Amino acid sequence: MRVGVLYSRIRRDEKLLLNELRSRDHEVAKLDVRKLRFALDEPPAELAECDVVLDRCLATSRSLYASQFVDSYGVPVVNGPETAEVCADKAKNSLALSNAGVPTPRTEVAFTKETAMEIIEDFGYPCVLKPVVGSWGRLMAKIDSRSAAEAILEHKATLGHYEHKVFYVQEFVEKPGRDIRVVATDGEPVAAMTRTSDHWLTNAAKGATAEPFELDDEALDLVERASEAVGGGLLGVDLMETGESGYTVHEVNHTVEFKALSDATDVDVAARVVDWLETKVPAEVSA
Amino acid sequence: MVDCPECGGSVTLHDDAETGEIIDCGTCGAELEVIGTDPVELETAPELEEDWGE
Numbered sequence: 001m002r003v004g005v006l007y008s009r010i011r012r013d014e015k016l017l018l019n020e021l022r023s024r025d026h027e028v029a030k031l032d033v034r035k036l037r038f039a040l041d042e043p044p045a046e047l048a049e050c051d052v053v054l055d056r057c058l059a060t061s062r063s064l065y066a067s068q069f070v071d072s073y074g075v076p077v078v079n080g081p082e083t084a085e086v087c088a089d090k091a092k093n094s095l096a097l098s099n100a101g102v103p104t105p106r107t108e109v110a111f112t113k114e115t116a117m118e119i120i121e122d123f124g125y126p127c128v129l130k131p132v133v134g135s136w137g138r139l140m141a142k143i144d145s146r147s148a149a150e151a152i153l154e155h156k157a158t159l160g161h162y163e164h165k166v167f168y169v170q171e172f173v174e175k176p177g178r179d180i181r182v183v184a185t186d187g188e189p190v191a192a193m194t195r196t197s198d199h200w201l202t203n204a205a206k207g208a209t210a211e212p213f214e215l216d217d218e219a220l221d222l223v224e225r226a227s228e229a230v231g232g233g234l235l236g237v238d239l240m241e242t243g244e245s246g247y248t249v250h251e252v253n254h255t256v257e258f259k260a261l262s263d264a265t266d267v268d269v270a271a272r273v274v275d276w277l278e279t280k281v282p283a284e285v286s287a
Numbered sequence: 288m289v290d291c292p293e294c295g296g297s298v299t300l301h302d303d304a305e306t307g308e309i310i311d312c313g314t315c316g317a318e319l320e321v322i323g324t325d326p327v328e329l330e331t332a333p334e335l336e337e338d339w340g341e
Contacts, residue, residue, distance in 0.1 A: 009320070009332075010307035018305065032307060060338040135340015161337065205340075236341060257341045 001281055002027040004050035004075075006066055008034050009058045012259040016270035017054065024274060033062050043073035052281045053077045056255060060088045060133055063255055076284045078277070079233035079254045086230045087254035090132045090168050093230065100229035102222060103248045105240075106171040113153035116167035120149045126172040129156075133163050135253075136205035142172060173248060175240040178202055180213055180247075182237045183258050183269055185276035187227035189215055191267035193260070204257070210264035218246050226252050234273060289327045293317035300327055 003026050007014055021028050029046055031053070036044050047053065053070045055077055057063040067084045070077040079087075086092045097104040106123070109132075110116040120127055120143060129141040129152060143149045156164045178196040181204075182189050192215050195208035202208040215223070223237045226249045236256030239247045258269040291298050296314030300321065304310070308321045309332050318332035 007307055009309060010305045011309075015303075015305060015308065019303075030306065058339045059336055060340070133338055138337075138340070253341045255341050 001051040001278070002029060002049055003277070004029045004031050004047055004053040005056055006031045006033050006036075006053055006070070007056045007058070008032065008062065011058075011257065013257050013270075014056050016259065016262065017056070017273065020268075020270040020274045024278075026274075033057050033066055036066075038066065038069040043070070043075065047073065047075060050075055052277060052284075054277075055079060055084070058255075060135075060255075064088055076281060078280075079235070080231060083231035083233045083235075084254050087235070087252050088133060090130055090251065091166065093251055094168075094170075096229045097226060097249055097252070100225055102226050102229055103245065105173050105248055105250055108169050110167045110169070111165065113157045113167065116153055116169060117149060119167075119169045121146070123169060123171055128170045128172050129153075130168045130170060131160075131164055132166050132168050137201040137203040139164075140201060142200050170250075172200075173240050173242060173250070175202075175242070178208075178241075179250075180219070180239040180241070181261065182215065182219070182223050182239065183256055183261055184223050184227050184235050184237055185273065186232045186280070187224035189220065189223055190269055190272040190276075191258075191261050191265045192219075193264040195260075204260040210260050212265040222247055222249055230254070234276070289329055291315060291317060291319065292329055292331055293319070298329065 003021050053075055055063050055067045064084050067077050067081040071081045086096045091109050094107045108119045126142050126144045131139045141152050178194040179202045180194055182192040192213040193210045194213045195202040197208040226237050227235055230252045236253035238251045239249050242248050262269045288297050288299055291312040294315035298312050304321050306321055310319050319329040320332040322328045322330050
């Protein structure tokens with residue numbers, strides 16, 4: 001098949017995917033999103049002949065718009081625009097999980113710092129303030145006191161992009177120093193790992209250490225339901241262990257990075273992703 | 288071997304370098320983007336933007 005890879009930067013993840021696709025003799029079209037023009041009616045020529053397009057845009061804004069256009073041209077895109085829209089925004093992500101009955105941390109959103117302060121005081125300390133759009137643990141604040149809350153809210157309201165005036169407050173989950181990242185294709189886990197850190201943030205981008213993790217039945221069920229809640233696709237599902245109540249799903253990522261997972265486990269994640277594409281694409285084309 | 292557009296130092300690329308890949312200059316530490324492979328061309332990589340990530 002001809003696979004278009006939408007990108008603006010070739011990370012190790014993209015390189016692994018490109019190498020896997022080429023080694024199986026798939027035709028690969030590298031589509032630099034910075035150079036593409038998206039018309040309303042007709043796709044750019046290099047995109048029109050693709051059997052599937054993999055959205056690997058590094059910037060969320062590009063990913064959101066590009067996947068919409070590709071989808072509107074009738075070219076299958078992974079992930080689809082609906083999934084991208086839900087996953088790109090933490091508020092929409094939390095709503096989707098909650099509406100599907102997937103356990104997720106207690107979360108509230110407010111639009112002024114005064115109301116955000118009310119939520120924070122209700123939640124108690126510590127609690128967490130997150131930007132609705134963002135990755136790699138950037139601009140996440142664990143708030144330990146009222147004075148810290150006042151300062152952070154003031155900074156966000158004054159300095160931030162308009163999206164920072166959407167205040168997303170979440171309970172602080174007392175996890176055992178680690179969280180769980182699962183890469184899944186339409187709800188079926190490819191591989192899972194724990195990310196452990198002394199810091200409260202356990203992102204791989206923040207230097208957390210990774211170990212393989214065996215999913216139990218409850219986690220398997222949650223990954224499947226969380227994937228379905230956001231529209232399915234190639235996803236990174238993030239869970240935390242809560243002790244008494246099992247797991248809580250705090251986020252689902254739609255342009256998932258998997259190099260740390262490939263390094264931490266025996267699973268060749270890129271190969272499994274291409275296996276999935278090889279079954280998914282013919283099924284979609286004939287549907 | 289190609290010159291770093293930031294410091295002029297020599298940069299060596301792997302044989303399988305891809306257009307769009309980011310490499311570091313060993314001399315000045317600048318992040319460089321491979322914008323062509325035949326012949327190899329490098330440019331200073333774009334700065335990190337707020338909405339970048341997974």
